[in-house]
Amino acid sequence: MVKKTYDIAVIAGDGVGPEVVREGRRVLEAASVLAGFGYRVTEFPFGAEHYLATGELMPESALAEMRDFDAILLGAIGDPRVETGLLERAIVAGVRFGLDLYINLRPVKLYHRDLTPLKGKGPADIDMVFVRENTEDLYVGIHGFFKKGTADEVALQEMVMTRKGVERAVRYAFELALHPSRRRRLTLVDKANALRGQDIWTRVFEHVGAEYPSVERQHAYIDAACMWMVKNPEWFDVVVVPNMFGDIITDLGAAIQGGMGVAASGNIHPGATSMFEPIHGSAPKYAGKNVACPLAAVAAVQMMLDYIGEERAADLVERSLATALATGKIRDLSTSSGIPTQRYTDIVLEELRADSERPATG
Numbered sequence: 574m575v576k577k578t579y580d581i582a583v584i585a586g587d588g589v590g591p592e593v594v595r596e597g598r599r600v601l602e603a604a605s606v607l608a609g610f611g612y613r614v615t616e617f618p619f620g621a622e623h624y625l626a627t628g629e630l631m632p633e634s635a636l637a638e639m640r641d642f643d644a645i646l647l648g649a650i651g652d653p654r655v656e657t658g659l660l661e662r663a664i665v666a667g668v669r670f671g672l673d674l675y676i677n678l679r680p681v682k683l684y685h686r687d688l689t690p691l692k693g694k695g696p697a698d699i700d701m702v703f704v705r706e707n708t709e710d711l712y713v714g715i716h717g718f719f720k721k722g723t724a725d726e727v728a729l730q731e732m733v734m735t736r737k738g739v740e741r742a743v744r745y746a747f748e749l750a751l752h753p754s755r756r757r758r759l760t761l762v763d764k765a766n767a768l769r770g771q772d773i774w775t776r777v778f779e780h781v782g783a784e785y786p787s788v789e790r791q792h793a794y795i796d797a798a799c800m801w802m803v804k805n806p807e808w809f810d811v812v813v814v815p816n817m818f819g820d821i822i823t824d825l826g827a828a829i830q831g832g833m834g835v836a837a838s839g840n841i842h843p844g845a846t847s848m849f850e851p852i853h854g855s856a857p858k859y860a861g862k863n864v865a866c867p868l869a870a871v872a873a874v875q876m877m878l879d880y881i882g883e884e885r886a887a888d889l890v891e892r893s894l895a896t897a898l899a900t901g902k903i904r905d906l907s908t909s910s911g912i913p914t915q916r917y918t919d920i921v922l923e924e925l926r927a928d929s930e931r932p933a934t935g
């Protein structure tokens with residue numbers, strides 16, 4: 574049998590990015606051996622160091638090159654030495670928009686009740702997935718200043734929503750709700766009462782929803798959704814949400830699943846090169862200290878494996894991560910845990926090897 578070989582682009586990036594990507598790659602390596610696939614990694618240098626040394630953010634040519642990869646693994650981008658948002662917009666948003674990665678998929682799953690700050694909630698209550706629209710809304714970058722720096726200054730940032738953009742996100746979410754792992758409930762989160770432009774989400778949701786009669790449709794305004802996430806997280810299964818609110822509510826999601834140390838996401842254009850990343854960002858103050866929890870990067874690798882079609886490897890990684898947390902072998906995902914970065918990975922790898930040696934049952 575010919576071994577399948579994947580081309581993976583890696584942008585380790587800034588801050589703790591390189592440390593957690595290094596750990597994610599250890600899991601990728603172990604999974605490739607166990608599941609029997611090959612891969613080649615090409616590293617892209619983009620980020621603060623590269624920018625400060627060369628003045629280059631991310632050239633168009635790199636974006637074109639990335640299209641030829643099976644997937645992209647991103648660490649984190651952002652550095653206080655560089656103008657606010659410059660790197661994030663050029664690289665994170667640059668890849669999202671440049672490759673039209675219109676879905677930002679963010680699972681929120683709790684593996685042990687001690688990991689959530691929510692009193693009385695456990696793994697059965699916290700298992701949802703966010704479908705964040707990823708190429709529109711306030712993120713399109715249309716903004717401007719009038720009379721900048723004066724007492725009469727006017728600042729604008731436009732919220733842009735297109736029928737196509739909304740519809741493809743909503744359709745993706747309905748399809749996901751039908752997946753055997755889900756519970757066939759889809760919640761639309763928006764603020765269409767105050768932001769009447771978001772009525773487009775309400776209408777598209779109804780329209781597309783008619784094609785999915787077996788999916789239960791729910792709706793919550795973003796403010797109420799935040800309240801419900803804390804009070805009754807069990808209420809959520811699949812959630813579809815515009816870009817800006819999706820950014821915010823998924824940090825809340827990360828908090829209730831155990832923190833930024835374990836929250837991952839996929840920037841996806843179905844059928845095309847997609848990008849996987851931990852959602853925690855570069856956390857510059859922890860860089861190089863060996864205290865960052867790499868499990869979010871490990872979870873990003875798991876999502877990447879699933880996406881490229883290595884479902885068995887993805888399952889192995891998911892189970893190992895789940896077991897390491899569910900058994901309490903890893904109890905603390907915070908930077909103050911005292912657990913060195915690579916030790917987290919060691920524990921997951923121990924589970925991975927033990928699991929793969931177990932005889933198949935059933």
Ligand code: IPM
Binds near residue numbers: 661662665666820852
């Ligand atoms: C995220 C990040 C990004 C976003 C930043 C880095 C541009 O916060 O992936 O959630 O706002 O989308």
Ligand code: MN
Binds near residue numbers: 820821824
């Ligand atoms: Mn964010």
